[in-house]
Amino acid sequence: MAENQFPLDSRKPAASFNEDDCVRQEAVLPIRDKDLPPIIREVVSNAPDNRKLPSFIACLAPLCALATRIRLEYYYDGTRKSALLLQVVIEGPQSSGKQFAADIERLLMEDTLKARDQEQRRLEQKYRERKRSRGANERMEEEPKTTIRVIPATISKTVLVKRADFYERNLGDVLSFWMFAEELAQVTDAGRQGYSNLRTIMRTAYDFGSRFGMDFASDNSYSAIVDINICSMFCSTPSALDDYMDKKAIEGGNITRTVLCQLEDRIGEDGALFRPYTEAQLHAIRTTLHKVMADVYTPEGALQPEKLLHTGWIDHDVRRWCVQKGREALQAGSVAIDVFRKRSSVSAFRVMALCYYLYLLDGTPEPLARKRCRRLYLFMADYVLSMLLRRWGKRFEELQAKREITAVESNRPKLIDRLPKEFSRDMLRTLIAESGVASPDRVLISQWKVNKWIEQIDKFQYRKLI
Numbered sequence: 001m002a003e004n005q006f007p008l009d010s011r012k013p014a015a016s017f018n019e020d021d022c023v024r025q026e027a028v029l030p031i032r033d034k035d036l037p038p039i040i041r042e043v044v045s046n047a048p049d050n051r052k053l054p055s056f057i058a059c060l061a062p063l064c065a066l067a068t069r070i071r072l073e074y075y076y077d078g079t080r081k082s083a084l085l086l087q088v089v090i091e092g093p094q095s096s097g098k099q100f101a102a103d104i105e106r107l108l109m110e111d112t113l114k115a116r117d118q119e120q121r122r123l124e125q126k127y128r129e130r131k132r133s134r135g136a137n138e139r140m141e142e143e144p145k146t147t148i149r150v151i152p153a154t155i156s157k158t159v160l161v162k163r164a165d166f167y168e169r170n171l172g173d174v175l176s177f178w179m180f181a182e183e184l185a186q187v188t189d190a191g192r193q194g195y196s197n198l199r200t201i202m203r204t205a206y207d208f209g210s211r212f213g214m215d216f217a218s219d220n221s222y223s224a225i226v227d228i229n230i231c232s233m234f235c236s237t238p239s240a241l242d243d244y245m246d247k248k249a250i251e252g253g254n255i256t257r258t259v260l261c262q263l264e265d266r267i268g269e270d271g272a273l274f275r276p277y278t279e280a281q282l283h284a285i286r287t288t289l290h291k292v293m294a295d296v297y298t299p300e301g302a303l304q305p306e307k308l309l310h311t312g313w314i315d316h317d318v319r320r321w322c323v324q325k326g327r328e329a330l331q332a333g334s335v336a337i338d339v340f341r342k343r344s345s346v347s348a349f350r351v352m353a354l355c356y357y358l359y360l361l362d363g364t365p366e367p368l369a370r371k372r373c374r375r376l377y378l379f380m381a382d383y384v385l386s387m388l389l390r391r392w393g394k395r396f397e398e399l400q401a402k403r404e405i406t407a408v409e410s411n412r413p414k415l416i417d418r419l420p421k422e423f424s425r426d427m428l429r430t431l432i433a434e435s436g437v438a439s440p441d442r443v444l445i446s447q448w449k450v451n452k453w454i455e456q457i458d459k460f461q462y463r464k465l466i
Contacts, residue, residue, distance in 0.1 A: 027053055027383050030375040037358030038288040039063065043104055046275040051100060054090060057261040058101040058233065061088040062108040064354055065149070065178040065231035066292045071208075071308045072353050074346060075315040076322070081308070083208040084354055085176065086347060088233040089184070091241055091391075092263030097272050098182070098235040105180050105233065112289055113150050113178055120146040145170040153181040153234075160201065161214050164226040171303045175296075176229045177205075184236035188243045199249055205230035206257040241391075250392055251399055256343040259351075260387040291361050309353055313370055314377060318345060321381050335400045336393040340385055348381035415444070416453060416464065425460040 029036075029052060033045040040059045047055040064084035071081045090101045123144040131140055147170055148163050160177075167175045181187055187198070204210035205228050213225030236244070245255055277285070295304055322345050329338035352373045359369035418431060428441045445462070448454045454462045 030379040038362045042281040058104045061086045061233040068176040075318045153187040162222040165224040179232040184234040184240040340388045344385035352377035
């Protein structure tokens with residue numbers, strides 16, 4: 001495949017937000033399985049054809065959470081540093097085989113973050129047990145300095161702020177949380193309780209350096225202003241995703257921070273069967289995971305220094321893609337394309353940077369790693385944008401159009417200003433009908449007379465006094 005050829009043709013406008021015009025084509029990764037970076041290579045190689053791209057995407061967020069000390073410089077951010085932060089949603093009908101994502105998550109997290117967190121949680125549990133059983137005047141030792149990174153979808157804001165603050169207090173810097181839910185409904189159900197509605201936090205959690213704070217007077221609460229970074233992956237049915245990405249989420253920006261992967265099996269298609277991993281593959285996965293973790297923690301448990309990944313070589317591709325999509329938005333008159341393209345590029349850049357980091361860990365020659373990463377960036381930028389447009393483009397345009405109409409209406413001249421100095425009730429009725437105003441003419445006349453804005457000069461005839 002030529003370097004500038006992609007399944008989602010970047011020369012054409014991205015998938016339209018109009019479902020009738022949306023061309024549904026099956027996206028295929030732009031490079032061969034064996035040429036993918038380590039870990040991702042082993043996972044995708046063992047996936048059936050209809051699960052190769054979803055398997056690739058399911059690897060991204062967990063690996064980004066593990067590589068929490070990597071820092072990036074995105075072209076449009078100037079010198080402001082960013083991090084490997086991704087929020088992935090795997091969407092498919094019930095019984096569509098989303099379980100593969102949970103299998104990949106366990107493969108990557110069970111012996112890394114989850115194993116480390118288990119030790120940390122045991123320390124917290126023992127401390128709580130001693131606190132409950134202590135004598136009335138017995139003094140307790142200091143609370144253990146834990147750093148929990150795997151968090152459930154039902155976590156409260158207070159606990160989340162406390163855990164994020166513990167990173168900075170105990171380790172001296174920020175780390176990324178990992179959040180995974182096999183059913184997005186867990187997040188939605190928890191969000192109905194105000195204390196655990198995380199939509200706002202999930203927006204700031206996508207941007208390294210964005211602060212979130214809580215300040216309480218009660219000693220039983222926890223107050224701090226912290227940098228919360230979350231990598232997440234949720235599996236969801238279409239209806240659960242509709243509940244989570246409600247009007248506020250669509251307008252507030254949760255959708256544009258999402259890498260959406262839709263499972264689109266054909267009717268009657270056989271279930272997706274994954275090949276078991278060989279010992280050689282498991283060894284390659286474990287070896288790379290060990291290298292990634294060694295870039296985060298020292299053998300003594302302290303934090304390793306940040307590692308800036310130099311990616312200036314892709315700046316030209318990033319700018320060219322963003323400018324091209326901006327031109328398409330202008331030609332189509334599409335606000336959705338214009339808005340969605342910006343974070344689609346950011347997410348694709350982070351995917352590219354993760355792959356580049358893994359290639360370098362694997363010893364891939366740098367020119368070859370860059371060539372493959374360019375393909376992955378352009379492919380993922382097109383893919384993320386097309387998924388956003390397909391899923392939410394039409395709704396986003398409708399909400400924007402409604403907002404525009406409301407803004408225009410708020411700037412319209414008042415009804416009374418649009419009437420001549422002397423007017424009849426029929427003239428007022430006609431103007432009310434044209435303007436779509438709900439108030440009846442008799443109510444307006446009555447109120448205007450009470451406020452001495454008009455006076456009656458004849459039957460159904462009035463004169464303005466203002």
